[in-house]
Amino acid sequence: MRVLLSVLFVTILASCAPTPRQDTDIVVIGDSVMAWNRSDGRDIGSVIAAELQRPVLSRANFGAQVRAGNGASLLRLGIPDQLPEGPWNWVVMNGGANDLGFSCGCTRCAGEIEALISPDGQVGAIPDLISRAQAQGARVLWLGYYRAPETRSFEGCRPGLVEIERRIARLAATRAGVFFLDAEDVLDPPLPEHFDRDRTHPSVLGSSLIGAAVADLIKRRG
Template identity: 40%
Template sequence: MLTRLLTALFLLSVTQAGLAHAGGQNGPRILMMGDSLFAMHKLAGGSVGTRLRAALDAHLVDNSVGGARFLYRLPISGALGLNIAKQYRRGDWDWVVLGGGGNDLWLGCGCNRCERKMDQMISEDGRRGVIPGLASRARHDGAQVLLVGYMRTPGNGSPIEHCADEGDMLDARLARLAGLDGGVHFLPLADMVPHGDLSYHAMDRIHPSFKGSRVIAHRIARLIAAESGAPVVSRGAGGAD
């Protein structure tokens, strides 16, 4: 447990800088919310949000924070962005891109007997929980919502290898939520990493490498472009995956 806590605090320290950079003015207005899947490499300018901003010339605000959870009860740290729900800001967004849930399952219950936490995040039918509530709020404010699933491990010594079943369950529920509203979309990442390929992950084999962040951004950019007609104006998100 101590190791997990130290890992979360370390990731917070290296990914919290630069939470809200706007950038381009000609592309879609995007709010990103989530954890280190998005926040990784912010300081180095290689995060998912940085690459997505370049790819779409987006006016993009990235409020993601390493170590963030959907079910975070502490008010002070929640105000720092560790509570994903508190990362939301009302605005004239075209898209709200939402990720997260891995810390709730891994740090919160060790990916073991996590049914209660899973239900609190999103019910089996996709209609209730924190995630549907956030999606509904963003839709009410006029944005389309993109739910991004978690990329899987390379299947080679990752400390979260045993979380695969929970990842599949979360993805299935997110897909059901997306099926309830034409303005909510689900982007799975389960097929992104070839088995045994370590190049998509950082050394911890949990978080995305620079390449992993680039490919995730490329997939998000392609979906937004396809759904809204927004052109991909640069290869900033990287090449084909």
């Protein structure tokens, strides 16, 4: 099972500045789950870099959506817009919660889910993004959400996100070089120390645990 997670924040202008390109290796894109704890240098991307001792460029942003409109794209709130030109060895990505929350209010979201990814996992904005990363030579790791039982954020989104991630896992099972990691297998909902004060986003410990799990998968796959 996965989670209804995401972003409740408007992106600050500083986060919209272009990000300098680093050495070719790993890039992280997605929403606030990826970006949380960045001000302390302890976000998921920073943990991956520390665990692997490899350069990681994180462009994840608060409020980001897979299917963002033109205005959101200008603020770098389109997750596909976060992906720089490669080549990259790995692209670590997440997303979908803001799409459901902002486009359909987490209810009657069948059309939005279909636009994100078809039942067989082969068609939609998410497969398109994964294919684009693979075309740059990258292996792709999609990070699923975790369950945050005490949150009231985007209430009602969980069933839709579970379905989206079921489809992504189906895609990963049928395409070489694509991997699905469920953060729900990493964080333990009964442990409040895994969550920040908003009870939605990961605490520093939560980001550390997730980042370490991502790093471990990358290390095992080379």
